[in-house]
């Protein structure tokens with residue numbers, strides 16, 4: 342009898358993992374700067390439907406936030422870490438919803454028979470980008486954060502999807518098949534100047550901004566199977582981060598301090614250092630499309646881990662932040678935004 346339960350548990354875990362993978366890789370939410378908070382993801386440990394979960398950055402404290410019989414997927418934290426946009430089919434079709442970070446106040450934002458998916462907040466919280474097929478093919482839209490005034494930003498006959506809003510609000514990265522294979526594009530937040538960043542015959546997709554907007558992580562199969570890469574925001578300096586054998590990683594999501602990247606592999610959430618080393622598995626009952634909560638400096642610097650630069654200015658960072666990483670962070674807009682702390 343005991344053995345039967347073990348077999349059933351293993352089978353249930355396998356089914357959950359397969360179901361997570363069947364939804365496909367996605368999750369291009371931006372990484373907004375701040376302290377590292379919790380990691381949101383979606384999972385189906387009971388094998389019946391997907392719900393949104395959060396956990397601490399070390400995998401502890403896994404907590405379910407939604408409890409609806411329909412699938413709830415693709416969570417995206419707001420830049421101030423207070424809200425989560427997500428996708429739910431609870432209205433009979435996939436629409437964008439929003440809730441408080443603790444799961445309260447679940448509110449529907451879109452109501453369209455086409456599939457609306459992959460929400461991504463603007464840094465000031467006033468807008469949410471998403472993808473939808475409502476105009477006949479996948480397009481990236483932006484709407485007010487209350488769901489009003491959705492506008493088609495991409496307007497291209499190919500499939501455009503997976504928006505990720507840069508931390509200064511000026512750019513939206515996305516991926517598109519308009520050049521015959523998937524490429525990571527960037528455009529201005531009003532949809533102008535749509536530019537191919539990857540220009541590679543392979544499948545390039547799933548863009549996620551580094552918290553200061555200087556770099557973009559993405560997934561490409563240019564070396565034979567899907568792996569996580571990083572490039573500068575103009576497409577230069579492509580660097581491969583993962584070497585997987587055999588299961589490929591998907592949906593990279595930078596930590597708000599820029600030192601870690603969460604992703605999913607084989608239907609479970611992992612985290613690694615930003616250079617690809619130190620990969621650690623965080624979940625064991627399924628998980629997909631992690632997004633890392635930014636925590637703002639609401640409590641003042643005294644209660645936060647912080648360091649000082651050579652001119653004596655303080656900013657939030659892990660106490661163990663290496664000098665090399667400090668140089669990168671102080672060169673970016675992320676640092677400029679936080680000078681007031683010092």
Ligand SMILES: [Ca+2]
Pocket residue numbers: 390391392393407408409410411412413
């Ligand atoms: Ca559900």
Ligand SMILES: [Ca+2]
Pocket residue numbers: 478479480481495496497498499500501
């Ligand atoms: Ca399109």
Ligand SMILES: [Ca+2]
Pocket residue numbers: 522523524525539540541542543544545
């Ligand atoms: Ca490509």
